[in-house]
Amino acid sequence: xxxxxxxxxxxxxxxxxxxxxxxxxxxxxxxxxxxxxxxxxxxxxxxxxxxxxxxxxxxxxxxxxxxxxxxxxxxxxxxxxxxxxxxxxxxxxxxxxxxxxxxxxxxxxxxxxxxxxxxxxxxxxxxxxxxxxxxxxxxxxxxxxxxxxxxxxxxxxxxxxxxxxxxxxxxxxxxxxxxxxxxxxxxxxxxxxxxxxxxxxxxxxxxxxxxxxxxxxxxxxxxxxxxxxxxxxxxxxxxxxxxxxxxxxxxxxxxxxxxxxxxxxxxxxxxxxxxxxxxxxxxxxxxxxxxxxxxxxxxxxxxxxxxxxxxxxxxxxxxxxxxxxxxxxxxxxxxxxxxx
Amino acid sequence: xxxxxxxxxxxxxxxxxxxxxxxxxxxxxxxxxxxxxxxxxxxxxxxxxxxxxxxxxxxxxxxxxxxxxxxxxxxxxxxxxxxxxxxxxxxxxxxxxxxxxxxxxxxxxxxxxxxxxxxxxxxxxxxxxxxxxxxxxxxxxxxxxxxxxxxxxxxxxxxxxxxxxxxxxxxxxxxxxxxxxxxxxxxxxxxxxxxxxxxxxxxxxxxxxxxxxxxxxxxxxxxxxxxxxxxxxxxxxxxxxxxxxxxxxxxxxxxxxxxxxxxxxxxxxxxxxxxxxxxxxxxxxxxxxxxxxxxxxxxxxxxxxxxxxxxxxxxxxxxxxxxxxxxx
Amino acid sequence: xxxxxxxxxxxxxxxxxxxxxxxxxxxxxxxxxxxxxxxxxxxxxxxxxxxxxxxxxxxxxxxxxxxxxxxxxxxxxxxxxxxxxxxxxxxxxxxxxxxxxxxxxxxxxxxxxxxxxxxxxxxxxxxxxxxxxxxxxxxxxxxxxxxxxxxxxxxxxxxxxxxxxxxxxxxxxxxxxxxxxxxxxxxxxxxxxxxxxxxxxxxxxxxxxxxxxxxxxxxxxxxxxxxxxxxxxxxxxxxxxxxxxxxxxxxxxxxxxxxxxxxxxxxxxxxxxxxxxxxxxxxxxxxxxxxxxxxxxx
Numbered sequence: 026x027x028x029x030x031x032x033x034x035x036x037x038x039x040x041x042x043x044x045x046x047x048x049x050x051x052x053x054x055x056x057x058x059x060x061x062x063x064x065x066x067x068x069x070x071x072x073x074x075x076x077x078x079x080x081x082x083x084x085x086x087x088x089x090x091x092x093x094x095x096x097x098x099x100x101x102x103x104x105x106x107x108x109x110x111x112x113x114x115x116x117x118x119x120x121x122x123x124x125x126x127x128x129x130x131x132x133x134x135x136x137x138x139x140x141x142x143x144x145x146x147x148x149x150x151x152x153x154x155x156x157x158x159x160x161x162x163x164x165x166x167x168x169x170x171x172x173x174x175x176x177x178x179x180x181x182x183x184x185x186x187x188x189x190x191x192x193x194x195x196x197x198x199x200x201x202x203x204x205x206x207x208x209x210x211x212x213x214x215x216x217x218x219x220x221x222x223x224x225x226x227x228x229x230x231x232x233x234x235x236x237x238x239x240x241x242x243x244x245x246x247x248x249x250x251x252x253x254x255x256x257x258x259x260x261x262x263x264x265x266x267x268x269x270x271x272x273x274x275x276x277x278x279x280x281x282x283x284x285x286x287x288x289x290x291x292x293x294x295x296x297x298x299x300x301x302x303x304x305x306x307x308x309x310x311x312x313x314x315x316x317x318x319x320x321x322x323x324x325x326x327x328x329x330x331x332x333x334x335x336x337x338x339x340x341x342x343x344x345x346x347x348x349x350x351x352x353x354x355x356x357x358x359x360x361x362x363x364x365x
Numbered sequence: 366x367x368x369x370x371x372x373x374x375x376x377x378x379x380x381x382x383x384x385x386x387x388x389x390x391x392x393x394x395x396x397x398x399x400x401x402x403x404x405x406x407x408x409x410x411x412x413x414x415x416x417x418x419x420x421x422x423x424x425x426x427x428x429x430x431x432x433x434x435x436x437x438x439x440x441x442x443x444x445x446x447x448x449x450x451x452x453x454x455x456x457x458x459x460x461x462x463x464x465x466x467x468x469x470x471x472x473x474x475x476x477x478x479x480x481x482x483x484x485x486x487x488x489x490x491x492x493x494x495x496x497x498x499x500x501x502x503x504x505x506x507x508x509x510x511x512x513x514x515x516x517x518x519x520x521x522x523x524x525x526x527x528x529x530x531x532x533x534x535x536x537x538x539x540x541x542x543x544x545x546x547x548x549x550x551x552x553x554x555x556x557x558x559x560x561x562x563x564x565x566x567x568x569x570x571x572x573x574x575x576x577x578x579x580x581x582x583x584x585x586x587x588x589x590x591x592x593x594x595x596x597x598x599x600x601x602x603x604x605x606x607x608x609x610x611x612x613x614x615x616x617x618x619x620x621x622x623x624x625x626x627x628x629x630x631x632x633x634x635x636x637x638x639x640x641x642x643x644x645x646x647x648x649x650x651x652x653x654x655x656x657x658x659x660x661x662x663x664x665x666x667x668x669x670x671x672x673x674x675x676x677x678x679x680x681x682x683x684x685x686x687x688x689x690x691x692x693x
Numbered sequence: 694x695x696x697x698x699x700x701x702x703x704x705x706x707x708x709x710x711x712x713x714x715x716x717x718x719x720x721x722x723x724x725x726x727x728x729x730x731x732x733x734x735x736x737x738x739x740x741x742x743x744x745x746x747x748x749x750x751x752x753x754x755x756x757x758x759x760x761x762x763x764x765x766x767x768x769x770x771x772x773x774x775x776x777x778x779x780x781x782x783x784x785x786x787x788x789x790x791x792x793x794x795x796x797x798x799x800x801x802x803x804x805x806x807x808x809x810x811x812x813x814x815x816x817x818x819x820x821x822x823x824x825x826x827x828x829x830x831x832x833x834x835x836x837x838x839x840x841x842x843x844x845x846x847x848x849x850x851x852x853x854x855x856x857x858x859x860x861x862x863x864x865x866x867x868x869x870x871x872x873x874x875x876x877x878x879x880x881x882x883x884x885x886x887x888x889x890x891x892x893x894x895x896x897x898x899x900x901x902x903x904x905x906x907x908x909x910x911x912x913x914x915x916x917x918x919x920x921x922x923x924x925x926x927x928x929x930x931x932x933x934x935x936x937x938x939x940x941x942x943x944x945x946x947x948x949x950x951x952x953x954x955x956x957x958x959x960x961x962x963x964x965x966x967x968x969x970x971x972x973x974x975x976x977x978x979x980x981x982x983x984x985x986x987x988x989x990x991x
Contacts, residue, residue: 067554068554186642203644232622232625238637260584264634264636264637287631297556302555302559302629303585304628306607306608311563311566314556314557431892459894464889464892474890474904476904486894489899535889
């Protein structure tokens with residue numbers, strides 16, 4: 026399988042009122058074609074930042090990229106000019122967010138927004154296409170029939186009921202689940218290679234979440250899209266992902282194929298996360314939460330960030346910082362328990 | 366049944382819809398049946414989980430039970446006494462019934478010190494003098510795992526988990542008998558959630574508390590509760606001991622709900638096997654007959670005309686469905 | 694167990710005061726405004742104390758007897774920084790003496806408006822329903838009263854003077870605060886801690902004073918700060934029209950009116966009091982705008 030994304034030694038700093046925060050610290054990650062990977066971690070671990078950095082949407086004034094590369098099919102995304110970056114955003118790499126209300130234009134109908142995405146794709150394929158969606162002010166709106174047909178197909182692909190009806194609706198007329206699907210349809214209209222989904226189902230009901238996640242898996246299987254799911258919910262990740270990347274305080278602490286991670290979690294943080302999840306009734310086992318809290322990221326450390334909370338901490342953990350290394354075939358971990 | 370701390374009989378809460386509707390279309394009465402004839406009971410010292418998705422009515426149910434909204438119909442009995450008919454002084458009730466809310470940030474007054482926040486129920490519901498109030502409030506803080514020095518802090522100096530502990534300390538300060546917990550851990554990180562769940566278990570044991578747990582998170586409900594009531598569009602569709610409802614759900618909605626709940630088990634991807642379609646129905650114009658019928662894989666003609674009532678499946682386990690034999 | 698948060702602060706009041714000072718000195722704009730306002734406040738305070746003790750601390754008496762006057766229509770000089778007027782009174786001294794009235798009236802009127810408006814609006818937002826409707830319609834009625842007209846009517850019936858004009862201003866100034874307080878109160882009323890307070894057996898009155906008012910005070914005070922300057926301006930307008938204290942008591946606006954006739958020949962007479970008014974108002978503007986910018990309020 027070809028490599029779609031290669032992140033090497035990538036760091037991002039944020040300027041905040043309390044000081045500089047290292048949101049991402051020397052991230053090393055490889056994403057293969059058609060892989061469904063999940064970036065999992067609690068708040069502040071940097072998973073969203075990594076997603077935003079990949080698609081080039083880091084807030085310009087406060088975020089500064091340190092050294093390091095994000096390479097998409099050989100092209101270093103971090104070195105692109107804004108114009109060049111725009112060519113990739115949307116058509117090669119697409120992103121969907123947690124709250125569709127803020128990503129969908131409330132003043133435009135669904136069909137129009139999907140139509141725009143379709144047109145953008147056509148223009149990228151054939152720059153001579155000067156097609157633009159006609160705006161007929163004051164009159165009932167019209168989509169060119171070709172585009173309308175394609176938009177309806179996209180809506181059907183994401184299993185929105187009555188696509189010919191929904192295509193004329195505004196975002197506020199749809200429910201949360203439908204809006205999320207519409208956003209996925211919009212993202213897919215440009216036929217991206219890589220789809221980044223940032224907590225896409227956190228705000229949805231459980232059954233709707235299941236439907237949307239199932240849809241995303243279908244998209245990967247049917248269209249061959251590579252999917253990067255950002256989530257705080259390890260259980261959700263376990264149900265859909267091929268590979269899980271566990272993040273803590275701006276670093277990757279474990280990176281393994283999903284079954285390997287669950288049968289043999291190596292990093293103490295991963296183990297801690299797993300033992301936090303309530304399974305079955307309380308007669309089963311007591312939950313063992315991870316003691317302590319997430320560290321203050323304004324303070325730089327050059328020793329293991331998890332050390333203060335780690336039940337297996339050794340001397341070396343307070344002196345040096347572990348790096349992400351392969352402990353087993355295709356199972357990487359950043360922990361001194363598995364060698365220096 | 367003896368030992369029922371809280372009991373509702375046919376409890377209903379209807380809201381008149383104020384949304385602008387086209388006046389030229391039907392003059393049909395626009396009523397939102399947020400809670401529609403719910404009968405549940407919570408024994409002393411036990412936990413009932415009320416589980417459902419958005420719009421099912423569980424939050425409205427919680428607020429009606431806490432007397433924050435007046436019910437439209439039905440009866441509420443607390444500790445053997447009827448409390449919904451307006452004859453009981455609500456202060457009497459609140460001394461023994463308290464609530465913990467979902468959002469830790471909006472649960473605490475940012476302008477008040479933690480100590481005063483925890484003391485507010487003591488000041489409002491008891492006739493203790495100031496030093497007694499302080500002592501009790503301190504004990505509550507310690508009971509939830511916070512040291513006494515937290516009393517002097519303000520909410521913006523606390524983490525999410527600490528705020529939720531303060532909210533719990535406030536709720537138990539008058540040593541109530543029942544706590545209504547409205548999504549108490551939904552806004553918290555995984556490891557903090559685990560801490561709070563452990564705390565809730567410990568407090569239940571220590572103070573012989575009953576809990577009514579409102580949640581959409583099946584895992585949390587399974588962990589904390591002895592009995593479970595599954596709600597859909599204002600009705601209880603399945604009701605029984607937690608282990609039973611989990612192991613052998615009989616209502617098609619419960620089955621879909623259980624399958625949708627993500628479990629940390631990549632070998633058993635039930636989530637990808639769900640067959641449910643559609644969304645939660647509109648509250649103003651719900652489907653006729655069984656409200657779940659448009660989404661139900663087992664629906665037949667009668668489901669669109671007749672509303673099913675709860676029927677017995679096993680000891681203490683009921684479900685409201687016309688075709689329970691299909692899910693046996 | 695969670696790690697403890699950073700060290701505690703002793704009292705709520707101290708915290709808010711420190712936060713307020715930090716806000717007001719947060720950017721150049723607000724700092725300049727603060728300096729101006731504090732300068733005026735200091736002068737007002739000193740002058741008021743002096744007048745209560747019946748001591749003259751200005752270089753010359755503000756209301757001199759015929760034998761105490763200097764030469765008339767002198768331009769600004771070291772002896773008379775603002776010159777002298779047509780009767781030979783030292784303009785600088787007159788401006789100083791007028792400060793306690795003309796500056797402090799801003800605080801008096803806005804202060805009362807904040808008090809009345811907060812309680813009314815805060816209560817309306819908390820209770821909602823019919824009470825809310827009634828209170829807001831009453832507010833609307835008062836909203837419609839034109840300030841100038843009311844002031845002139847009261848001036849005509851009861852006479853002018855700072856006392857009567859304060860009353861006129863206080864009657865008409867509170868409605869925007871009631872509206873603001875109601876809006877803020879509505880936001881607060883949906884917070885869970887208000888419900889928790891009800892579950893603690895607290896009655897609406899307690900909830901209003903203990904929970905609602907403290908939480909809306911921030912926004913109210915920002916608005917009030919900007920507004921004080923406006924009152925000063927409006928009052929100057931009223932005194933310009935002759936509704937202020939009767940001469941020979943000095944009033945900035947009244948001085949501008951009185952010295953109007955000499956605008957071409959001895960411009961400093963009318964312009965300097967006008968300038969003083971402007972600086973006072975600008976001080977509050979800068980302070981308020983600076984605070985708004987720091988808080989990110991539009």
